[in-house]
Amino acid sequence: MTVALIAIDWGTSAARAYSLDARGAILDERSAALGVQKVDPGEFPSALATLLGGAVPSDIPMIACGMIGSRQGWVEAPYRECPAGFAAIASALTPVPGTRLRIVPGLICRDADGVPDVMRGEETQILGALEDDASGRAAPHVVVLPGTHSKWALVEAGRIEAFATFMTGELYALLREHSILGRLAARDGRDDGAFERGVAASLPQAAALTHDLFSARTLPLTGGLALEGVGDYLSGLLLGAEIGAARRWLQRRTVKGDSVILVGEAALCERYRRALALAGIESTTGAAAAAARGLWRIARQSGILTR
Numbered sequence: 001m002t003v004a005l006i007a008i009d010w011g012t013s014a015a016r017a018y019s020l021d022a023r024g025a026i027l028d029e030r031s032a033a034l035g036v037q038k039v040d041p042g043e044f045p046s047a048l049a050t051l052l053g054g055a056v057p058s059d060i061p062m063i064a065c066g067m068i069g070s071r072q073g074w075v076e077a078p079y080r081e082c083p084a085g086f087a088a089i090a091s092a093l094t095p096v097p098g099t100r101l102r103i104v105p106g107l108i109c110r111d112a113d114g115v116p117d118v119m120r121g122e123e124t125q126i127l128g129a130l131e132d133d134a135s136g137r138a139a140p141h142v143v144v145l146p147g148t149h150s151k152w153a154l155v156e157a158g159r160i161e162a163f164a165t166f167m168t169g170e171l172y173a174l175l176r177e178h179s180i181l182g183r184l185a186a187r188d189g190r191d192d193g194a195f196e197r198g199v200a201a202s203l204p205q206a207a208a209l210t211h212d213l214f215s216a217r218t219l220p221l222t223g224g225l226a227l228e229g230v231g232d233y234l235s236g237l238l239l240g241a242e243i244g245a246a247r248r249w250l251q252r253r254t255v256k257g258d259s260v261i262l263v264g265e266a267a268l269c270e271r272y273r274r275a276l277a278l279a280g281i282e283s284t285t286g287a288a289a290a291a292a293r294g295l296w297r298i299a300r301q302s303g304i305l306t307r
Contacts (some may be wrong), residue, residue, distance in 0.1 A: 007295035066121035128294025129286025194229030199234020
């Protein structure tokens, strides 16, 4: 099969390149620890060559999303305001001089108080995760992308209307590795009951996370929680707080939010699925290889596949 497009998901710590045919099928993929934090200024051309196996083709269009378009990346791709769908994003691709590479813009939205929120890369995963008929749906649906900075996005008629970011993954890492709570947590073991207990404790609107977090210390100190369960309990507290806050965010936008589409790493999505179920929220898994699928759809919309 002939390669029609090289699609790159280029993030902070790693990059993954997909060779796609004219119908968007993945013919090959390569990955490398060449995220933007690991590439010095001026070294992105050589990093691209390394990622692609030693040569950058001059006859194949390329498209990339993620932190490669940030101020710390190769070329800054300005944010697009929400709402934004395929047409708006595809019309704002930023060319990289001297290459056939185009970079997908990130998205920006603002809450009711005018506070901005941004994403880079997730917009492509969201558009790739949607089913082929999603652009024709009138009812809004919610896409959740678990991760270091989890995103909840409201999508309607194929457009990303708004989104909210929750620093759940980063907070978990900081608390586990750099706080007194982590000192009691055993490094091994899994405790599903402790996880569910944490979710239930922080889901209610009246819950106070900064107070509840200290129970990850007091419970094991008093024998109310096994050391092997501290990590899962802490994870549950943070996920419950995220889900509760996200549900209120959706309610302010008059969206019921009783079902979501999960997009991301399988094990993390499974953890979210369990927490969402405790909150009475159904979840399904988005299409596989969402980033590659989204990049191909954006490239097709932009017309670079036929140039």
